[in-house]
Structures are given as structure tokens and as C-alpha cells.
Amino acid sequence: MSEAVLKLSGISRSYQSGSDKLEVLKSAGLEICPGEVVALVAPSGTGKSTMLHLAGLLERPDSGDVEIAGQNCTKLSDRKRTLIRRHEVGFVYQFHHLQGEFSALENVVLPQMIAGVKKREAAERASGLLEAVGLKDRIHHRPAKLSGGEQQRVAIVRALANGPKLLLADEPTGNLDPNTSDAVFEVLIKLVRENGMAALIATHNLDLAGKMDRLVSLKDGKVVAA
Ligand SMILES: Nc1ncnc2c1ncn2[C@@H]1O[C@H](COP(=O)(O)OP(=O)(O)OP(=O)(O)O)[C@@H](O)[C@H]1O
Numbered sequence: 001m002s003e004a005v006l007k008l009s010g011i012s013r014s015y016q017s018g019s020d021k022l023e024v025l026k027s028a029g030l031e032i033c034p035g036e037v038v039a040l041v042a043p044s045g046t047g048k049s050t051m052l053h054l055a056g057l058l059e060r061p062d063s064g065d066v067e068i069a070g071q072n073c074t075k076l077s078d079r080k081r082t083l084i085r086r087h088e089v090g091f092v093y094q095f096h097h098l099q100g101e102f103s104a105l106e107n108v109v110l111p112q113m114i115a116g117v118k119k120r121e122a123a124e125r126a127s128g129l130l131e132a133v134g135l136k137d138r139i140h141h142r143p144a145k146l147s148g149g150e151q152q153r154v155a156i157v158r159a160l161a162n163g164p165k166l167l168l169a170d171e172p173t174g175n176l177d178p179n180t181s182d183a184v185f186e187v188l189i190k191l192v193r194e195n196g197m198a199a200l201i202a203t204h205n206l207d208l209a210g211k212m213d214r215l216v217s218l219k220d221g222k223v224v225a226a
Pocket residue numbers: 015016017022024042043044045046047048049050051
């Protein structure tokens with residue numbers, strides 16, 4: 001059993017476009033340990049989102065293995081992969097993707113209930129988490145009534161609602177002004193570190209990347225130190 005929360009070994013992934021085959025990842029490897037926050041900084045089109053999708057079990061590699069919390073997920077059924085994704089992986093995207101008809105609290109309660117947590121327990125955890133990110137007075141607001149930074153803090157809390165071991169983020173503050181971006185990023189990093197999670201965060205923002213524990217890039221389909 002691997003100690004790493006995320007272990008990608010020999011990952012290859014290509015896309016067919018017309019008669020051409022685009023080899024995006026070519027036997028790429030990466031390990032991230034508990035408590036480690038890794039920045040994925042690479043030029044546009046080199047495969048950052050592809051790598052996050054593979055790590056988050058949203059797609060399967062053509063070859064290679066994806067291990068999450070010591071479990072090799074490559075050959076598991078779609079159902080088992082969905083369960084692992086639901087319990088062990090949190091996602092944060094550039095745009096919050098909150099449910100507009102629900103309050104901040106309900107947005108954080110929902111994924112917990114889908115994972116089998118009772119409503120009352122889910123609501124207690126949700127309000128505790130929202131309070132921890134400074135949204136105590138906003139829990140009953142719908143997303144449209146929240147600022148961009150507040151919406152993104154709700155999205156971060158939602159990603160952490162089920163206590164995942166792995167956080168995957170794609171430009172998590174890319175939609176925010178620089179000051180708000182810094183503040184939201186601080187919240188994200190603090191929660192990840194406090195909970196001993198591992199995180200892989202794709203960003204073009206080198207200031208933010210510089211605050212992480214390690215920087216990696218993608219070159220010729222492989223993960224390289226940045
Ligand atoms: N479903 C798909 N079908 C065909 N080609 C794809 C598909 N998904 C991604 N690609 C191609 O694979 C390459 C890598 O895409 P990917 O989105 O992983 O890059 P990225 O590094 O995340 O880029 P960006 O920083 O611009 O978001 C790109 O050339 C893209 O056009």
C-alpha cells in the first residue's frame with residue numbers, strides 16, 4: 001500500500017481529432033503525500049485539465065495506474081470509481097458551479113446527503129465549515145446574493161464537505177480580482193493543511209503557485225519539476 005494520497009504511474013492519454021492522434025500525456029507520473037500542496041503550472045494545452053480529470057477519476061487513462069489513498073482505481077467498475085470520487089476527492093473549478101436555487105448552506109449539505117450523511121449532521125458540519133471561512137452571516141443566501149469571493153469560498157467548503165483526502169483544483173481563483181484571489185487562496189490552503197489533505201492545483205498564477213509546497217509542470221507529456 002502506497003503512502004501517497006495520489007499516485008499516478010505511467011499515465012498515458014491521447015485524443016483522436018480527425019485522423020490525427022494527439023498524445024497529451026505520455027507515461028506521466030506523480031505522487032502527492034498527505035499535507036502536501038502541489039502547484040501544476042504548465043502552458044495552455046499541455047494537459048493540466050486532462051491530468052486533473054484522470055486523477056479525479058472523471059476519465060480513464062489509455063494506460064497506466066491511478067491510485068487514490070492506496071487503492072488502485074484503474075480497473076475498478078464505474079460504480080466503485082464514483083464512490084471513491086464522492087468520498088475521497090474534492091473538486092474546485094474556476095467557476096463555482098453552485099446550485100443557484102439553493103442557499104450556501106444547502107449547497108454544502110447536498111453532497112453530504114448524496115454520500116449518505118443524515119440531514120441534521122450534514123447541516124451542522126456545513127454551518128461549521130461556512131463559519132470557518134467567514135460566511136457565518138451568509139449561510140442562507142443564494143449564490144446570486146453573494147460576491148464572487150464568497151461564492152468561491154462556498155465552492156471550496158462544498159468540495160471539502162465529505163472530508164476528502166485529495167483536493168483537485170483547476171484555476172480555483174482565476175475568476176477573482178487579485179486581492180480576493182489571495183484571500184480565497186489562503187482559505188483554501190489553510191483548510192487543506194488543517195485537514196492533512198493532499199492537493200493538486202492547476203494555475204497560471206505564479207504568485208499563488210509560489211505559496212505552494214512544490215511546483216510541477218508538464219513537458220512532452222511528462223510531469224517535470226518546475
Ligand atoms: N475531449 C477532447 N477531445 C479532443 N482533444 C482534447 C479533448 N480534451 C482535451 N483535448 C486536447 O488536449 C490538449 C490538452 O488539453 P487540456 O485541457 O488538458 O490542457 P490544459 O493544459 O488544461 O489547457 P488550459 O491551460 O488552456 O486549460 C489540448 O490540445 C486539447 O485541445
